[in-house]
Amino acid sequence: MIISVSWRNIWRNKTRSLVVITAITLGIMAGVFSTAFMKGMMDKRIESAIHTELSHIQIHDSLYSKTNELKYYMQGTDALARRIDTLPHVSGVTQRIIVQSMISSAETGAGVKIMGIRPEEERKVTDIAEHITDGKYFEGIKRYPVVIGEKLAHKLNVRERSKVVITLQDLNNNLTAGAFRVAGIYKTSNTVFDESNVFIRYEDLAQLTGLPPGACHEIAIRVEDNRYTLPVRARINTLLTGRERALTWTEISPEMSYVTQVMDMYMYIFIIIILLALLFGIINTMLMVILERHKEIGMLLAIGMSRMRIFFMIIVETVLLSLTGGVTGIVLGTWLSKHFETHYIDLSMFGKGLEQLGYSSLVNTSIDPVMVINVTFMVIVTGIIAAIYPAWKAIHYDPAEALRIE
Amino acid sequence: MNIIEIKDLVKIYDSAEIKVTAVDHIDLTFEKGEFSAVVGPSGSGKTTFLNLLGGLDRPTAGTVIIDGTDLWSLKPRQIIDFRLHNIGFVFQSYNLLPVLTALENVEFIMHLQGRPKAERTKRAVELLQAVGLGDRLHSRPGKLSGGQQQRVAVARALASKPKFILADEPTANLDSHATENLLNIMEKLNREEQITFIFSTHDARVVKKARRVITLEDGKVLSDERR
Incomplete structure (x- = not known):
């Protein structure tokens, strides 16, 4: 009452x-x-x-995680990648070679991170292909295609089909370079990412760096939903035997x-x-x-x-x-x-x-x-x-x- | 049988500027079933006397014993509880809860006493019928006349089954017809159910109905006349 x-x-x-x-x-x-x-x-x-930059889980050689040096690559990762791809709730697995290098156009140059990827596998892990604003994702250029961000393209003053040169140190510390043509230009919501990340084919970068077949610096894994990240990581850990370590996106990017x-x-x-x-x-x-x-x-x-x-x-x-x-x-x-x-x-x-x-x-x-x-x-x-x-x-x-x- | 014994009751309002003796050494007793009026001019101490009797104001000296309980020896919380179960109040300006209907106003006090819903509704209906408001059970106070509101107040005072009812100038805001009506109801309740009523008033019509008239002047009992 x-x-x-x-x-x-x-x-x-x-x-x-x-x-x-x-x-x-x-x-x-x-x-x-x-x-x-x-x-x-x-x-x-x-x-x-997660979808553009990090993926849910990444596997690296633990020394590579600390130093980012080319020589700390993981060997024979094809079998591991295939095995991870069969785990429940895994929607995509891709192997990447990663090298810090220079990219130059006729006008200027910039320091960038070059990622050697397998485009079809990469599509299942990241959505760079969906952010192409000019050209196509590794299509239209038969030899040495490169996909760069819009911000970098502006900086280098290049467009689709323009020629760029990537210069890097190979495994033997020799300076080497390759000429590439811009197949596609992407634009994400992160201009810093667009300015500093360049994608070329895995085989092209392996050839430039001299890495053996099946070698890579990073295996990126996408899961169906973020809630599966930890359980899948736990399963992956049981498959790792050497110095490799699987990190979740919160560990890779704690900020x-x-x-x-x-x-x-x-x-x-x-x-x-x-x-x-x-x-x-x-x-x-x-x-x-x-x-x-x-x-x-x-x-x-x-x-x-x-x-x-x-x-x-x-x-x-x-x-x-x-x-x-x-x-x-x-x-x-x-x-x-x-x-x-x-x-x-x-x-x-x-x-x-x-x-x-x-x-x-x-x-x-x-x-x-x-x-x-x-x-x-x-x-x-x-x-x-x-x-x-x-x-x-x-x-x-x-x-x-x-x-x-x- | 005495239900109220007042001994040497004194109330002094002592402010910084002035000291006023509102009740000055009063000794009185009231028996069960009395129909008494406390009369006197404005400022004679009628309301203060009723407040002391009802446990609303603490006396400066003296005792008020109600049915064997020394009222002012109780703790403040016990005094409130004592009022709830032993004393009924009827105020000059009715003081009903405007958000409750007549029925709910009467039920409310029984709710405070912790009585079950069925019992309190039954009793509230009976009481409202007894005061002639059987057809206005679900009207809110704003929809009732002054006389009707005061009758609801009487029903509310009776609802708690008190030992006596204190009514401070209950007819002051009523017209002659409503006053007559209210007095007849209270007189009937007093006669038939032995309900004890103590009024403060200077309404001649109330005084005329009272069977005992206590006249106060300057806080003292000037006369105590039984009829």
């Missing part, structure tokens, strides 16, 4: 309650949407990093998971700031409420309602008021976030800056159910905190004095 009284009390002054509820609704809706937006941006960055954690923390700080602002609004409203009901509270004390029950009644009223706005805000924020899960938010006016940081300018939101539950809980706690002072004030009313008020 007390809960019913509390609920009805909220609607005694509809305008005032609706103003407070609207403020809470807008605050929480903005909070939920903003966190979904930030999470969507982060998820997309991670997804792009990526740190950014996620930091972003989570920022999201909660953001919500807490919103709730703090709302807290004082709610306290103010509830102080007005108990001042208006001074006489009524005096009557309740007079007829024998305990101070604890009056305290509880005001706490319940405040929590219900906060929850009404909070839940409405969560529902609207979730609805808005769900809408933008399938519809892009176009930030192309900030695209250049975002792409420098590796973020796409087309963002989808991503709502986290745990965050929604936590926000609901935080709204309840805010309601309780906001109610404590007004409720404490109410229970200290003197009934005789309160009843004298006309």
Whole structure:
């Protein structure tokens, strides 16, 4: 019955309650949407990093991981790659030769990472082929094709079918060079990646470097879903016998998971700031409420309602008021976030800056159910905190004095 | 049989600027079934006296013993609980909860006492019928006249089965018809169910109905007349 009284009390002054509820609704809706937006941006960055740059798991010679030296390649990896490809939940496996080198055009040169890949296998692991904006992915050029990023192409002032020269040190530390023609130009959401990664055929790079057949520096593995990363890595570990080590994408790029954690923390700080602002609004409203009901509270004390029950009644009223706005805000924020899960938010006016940081300018939101539950809980706690002072004030009313008020 | 014994009751309001003796050494007893009026001019101490009797205001000195319990020896929390189970209140401005219907207002006090839903609904309906509001059970106070609201207040006061009912100027805001109606109901309840009523009033119509009239002046009992 007390809960019913509390609920009805909220609607005694509809305008005032609706103003407070609207403020809470807008605050929480903005909070939920903003966190979904930030999470969507982060998820997309991670997804792009995995699908374009890192893959889920990589295997290297442990010395190569430390030094990135050409000589620390893994031998006879074809059988291992085939075996990994048969593991459950593995959707693609590719072997790569990786060399730090120079790429030059007729006009200028740049230091880049050359990756010798097998295009058909690479397609199953990374999505560079889907980012081709000019030319084709290793098609159209029969001898020594190269695929470079758009940013690098601009830097070198080259386009499709232009000639570039790749200069590198071979296994015997001799300087060697090869002339390549641009088969395709790709553009990802990360301009730094586009500027520094060049793809040529595995066989071409093996020939240039003098690596034996089946040798590679990296085996990249894509799994069906990120949740299979750890189980698949555990299976792969049982297949490794030498110095090879299998690393997950969070181990290869720890800053990526740190950014996620930091972003989570920022999201909660953001919500807490919103709730703090709302807290004082709610306290103010509830102080007005108990001042208006001074006489009524005096009557309740007079007829024998305990101070604890009056305290509880005001706490319940405040929590219900906060929850009404909070839940409405969560529902609207979730609805808005769900809408933008399938519809892009176009930030192309900030695209250049975002792409420098590796973020796409087309963002989808991503709502986290745990965050929604936590926000609901935080709204309840805010309601309780906001109610404590007004409720404490109410229970200290003197009934005789309160009843004298006309 | 005495249900209230008041001994040497004193209440002094002592502010920084002025000291006012609102109740000045009052000794009185009330028996079960009394229909008493406390009268006197404004400022004579009627309301303060009723507040001391009802456990709403702490006396400066003296005792109030209700059915063997020294009211002011109880802890504050116990006094609230004592009021809930032993004293009914009717206020000048009704003081019903505006968000509850007449029925719910009467039920509310029984809810506080922890009585089961079925029992409190049954009793609330009976009481509202007894005060002539059987057809307004589901009306909120805002939809009732002053007289009807005061009758709901009487039903609420009776709902807790108190030892006595304190009514502070219960007819002050009512017209003559509503006053007559209310007094008849309270007189009937007093006569038929031995409910003890103690009023503070300066309404001549209430005084006329009372069987005992205690006159206060400057916080002292000027006269105590039984009829």
